[in-house]
Amino acid sequence: MNWLDKLERKFGRYAIPNLTMYLIGGYVIGYMTSLMQPALLSWLTLEPAYILRGQVWRLLSWVLVPPSGSLLTIVIMMLLYYQLGTALERTWGTFRYNVYIFSGILFTVLGAFILAVFFGTDLVGYGVFFSTYYINMSIFLAFAASYPEMELMLYFVLPIKIKWMAYVYVAYILYDLVRGNWMTRTAIVASLLNFILFFLSGRNMRPYTPKEQARKRKFKKQARPHMTYAGGAMHRCAVCGKTELDDPGLEFRFCSKCNGNYEYCQEHLFTHEHVK
Structure with a gap:
């Protein structure tokens, strides 16, 4: 039994079903906030300096900050990641998917504080580098690693295998790592560390087969x-x-x-x- 199996046996009952829906719900709240009270978003970002001064809500509130883009782009993004995240939860199981998402959030917070230690805990402005953008990308990469041959309709017209899109994303990430500063590099590595650890550990994220999924549902029932x-x-x-x-x-x-x-x-x- 690997470490995920042991954790699931002890804490699996605490897993949050449909976690992707809650993440998207947070985006909706953040987007509405940006429309009605845009200045309030500056109180939600991940800023270690302010957290150390008592604004502890920033440890979690930064996940509410919506990605940049037009309303149409954001809606398409939300629909895509809802489908991908829901499929991953069905494939891995609720607990493993929870661990994957929350570990990405935790690593991002740790990355922000590591930067603060090296560059000074009084410095502000880290929040613009740490967002859920790369965490969302880790969901896409995890789905591509689990279903590399599945096809998506690019722009609702062009069919393309998801593995080729993943290669493009990886190339874009490597480009950002090369041209970015240390803050950008730390944000990327921290946000994607869950993908690196989970998939390098091999069978930890081995998808349940349809037979195993049916057996687990029957047993629970x-x-x-x-x-x-x-x-x-x-x-x-x-x-x-x-x-x-x-x-x-x-x-x-x-x-x-x-x-x-x-x-x-x-x-x-x-x-x-x-x-x-």
């Missing part, structure tokens, strides 16, 4: 009525009654030889008496 325990626990040993709330390190498994949905902790999985 069958197990849901039997996995609603006190305190919100999702697992309980049929022998000792322990749940993951009693010991987060416990592992639970269903027994295939028992007649019914009986779950056991690792201490009793092989020592219990089978229910017939």
